[in-house]
Amino acid sequence: MPTSRDLTVPPVHQVLAKLTLPMVFGIIAVLSVSLIDTYFVSQLGTEHLAALSFSFPVTMSISSLAIGLGVGAASAVSRAVGSNDKEQAKRLSTDSLLLGIFVVMFVAVLGYAYVKPLLGLLGATGQVLELGARYMRIWFISVPFLVVPMIANALIRSVGDAFWPSLMMIGSALVNIVATPILIFGWGVIPAFDIEGAAYGTLLAQVLTLFASLAILVMREKLLSFQLASKEQLVASWRYLLSIAVPAAAGNMVNPLSIAIVTAIVAWFGEKSVAAFGVATRIEFFAVIPMLALSSAIGPLAGQNWGAYKVQRIIDGLKISYWVCMVWALVLSAFLWFTGPFIVGAFTDDGEVAAQALSYLRIIPLSVWGYGIVIVAAAAFNSIGKAKVGLGFYVVRSALFYVPLSWLGATFAQIDYAFFGIAVANVVSGVAIGWYSLWWLNHIQAKELQE
Template sequence: MAPSRDLLTPPVYKVLSRLTLPMILGIIAVLSVSLIDTYFVSQLGTDYLAALSFSFPVTMSISSLAIGLGVGAASAVSRAVGANNKEQAKRLSTDSLLLGITVVMVVAVVGYIYVKPLLSVLGAKGDVLELGARYMRIWFISVPFLVVPMIANALVRCVGDAFWPSLMMIGSALVNIVATPILIFGWGVIPAFDIEGAAYGTLFAQILTLFASLAILIIREKLLSFHLPSKEQLLESWRYLLSIAVPASAGNMVNPLSIAIVTAIVAWFGEKSVAAFGLATRVEFFAVIPMLALSSAIGPLAGQNWGAGQTHRITEGLKISYWVCVAWAILLSVFLWFFGPFIVAGFTDDNEVSQLALIYLRIIPMSVWGYGIVIVAAAAFNAIGKAKMGLGYYVVRSALFYVPLSWVGALYAKADYVFVGIALANVISGILVAWYSLRYLKQLKLIPN
């Protein structure tokens, strides 16, 4: 293994820095696409912004499915790399892509057919429902081109290379950012596609990323096998991958599904509240980038060191990551307290939407360290093959605290109290997950090999 990719011997903080910093840029690029879409769609009107807000939980759920499939693949492959089993790593990489393609085609077809009932369940009605359906039909066509690059990039990261996945993410985002306003409003001979233009921009960027990511996986990393396995070998490999991917996918889907439920709760207070909630959550996702990057970095570190039998390095990595989450939450709170009004003003001129979004951005950041701890711990446990525990961490936050406390807040008949419930959920779940995850790894040291 090249020294620049060694995850087993350098100081843990150096490994985390090397894997995290490129991913910060990559995730900034990816999340900026969501912000750019929100900005330009918001110029079309409040109904358009509300339609995009209703679509957000759906797009996040399916993206989380793709992430989960990538997590399952990276978990299995990273442990094979840590154990120095190169042939198994190659076989599992290939089979994981075949599995991802199979799953995503089914999801794309079903989603395209049932897009209106899906948005209706979330509370979309009338013109907002029609606008959301127009956007989502194009988005579902792009789903196959979304999933394969996500799995491919996860495989590249798990062998210790965060540079190329980050570069792919940045390239895709730049294409999307340039194409989206042109396709929404039109330019020269290119007609205006209205809200569908945002989805077409995503589709175009993802097609380019698909070919680029496969080229890196095949030519540079040599992680794909062109030898077809027997039916029995393929099914056995899929069973192994699914034992990790299914709970990992479920874990990644818990958060957007809980956001969908809370979106429906916020809808009790009107479409302007939904627009404000959707705007604020998009800004929030952009603001927690360092913690998302940490969660992508802890996986390769944990997986390879688990395969090499070095549990103590995983514990050290988690402790460092948890403290980084706390430090970032403090900086984020200060920044959004002062600059939140300027950020919100760039997305809407509706005073009611602005005020609600600003309240969210002044309450939630003080608690995001708890959310960061949950996603980092889940990523680490997914990587070591304990995906059911990773799922459990998400369930603790979302099912036990996030949704129930949001509902309790809504009983006060004011959206502000929903936001307070979300903050409490982050704090309580963060404390519980940090304590239990470190306690579990400490106990493993006491078990004789």
């Protein structure tokens, strides 16, 4: 099924640029929503900002579940496209959406019912816990409208189209950015919903994205089948998809879960430190956009070329991506060193919160190339059907380095040492995983040549 979006023939650097650049703008739009929410909620007070910070690991975990389901679907579909099996691609696309709907409905109901115990486990107490619960109840209602578009967009990217997913991400973000301050503070006949307004803005944007993504998937890409699968076919498809999606989802959840643990560690230093950590990590997520875009681009490239038995193109794609991560970390570090005070000042006027957030932004950025290598390598291995290896990359980075070194630094009774622990974890894990990913693929290629 060769098309103008065939990723097995054009030069690798051109494919990466074509898929990465649109996603840069899309991811900027999506992450700007988090920053906008943080900015406007911060105007309500430090307790509101802390409540949003406690909710962040939970929302990231659920979002990562959705990303994992999308990764599983895109991995299977991209390899079917690479091997020129159009009917299998349609069947897997349809079954993956059905699976996503089933899973997220269960998660949404469970999360809504146990929102307070969940936030309490992270260290939220008193008024901060009450505010966090008010925000999260609305957010859990929006979960089904979050997950289905994320899976649909992953499917669209798997066939080599990054433009429409990016456009939908931008449109959703614009709706969210306009609606959030109105719903938080009120305007005209619209009442002020306080912190719940941020969640309502997200819900509104996601409902619109749901219909847009499904329309493109059906009418433009023609990736959905309206023939009901037999029970045996559906079970076989779900089993195949889950073999990739479960470890991929677990891998995507490792990072926010580790952030949740580190948030609890940071809470040892007080609510202001939690607020600072929340502001800094949101800015950091915004700052690593090129690496996130690369991770979304390497997936379709790796999946299609694996299906076409072109391993060298995957190796070349990883090498280019790793160098881009290193160069970007240098640029980012220099930029935030000088602009950090102005950026942090836009989110808080509390001197202690600002000082701690600025400290994070001057320690971590030079090391983020290591984190970039981890997410790019994991995305590539997920897409070639080696999702357990991708999960292993995240576990190595988080369980062996990120959490232990953060805890070790915190034991010195200064939060800066915890930040230094995070930086060391990024560097060590990046070197180890970058080397292993290239070694493994070269080994596979050598075996294929021998055979």
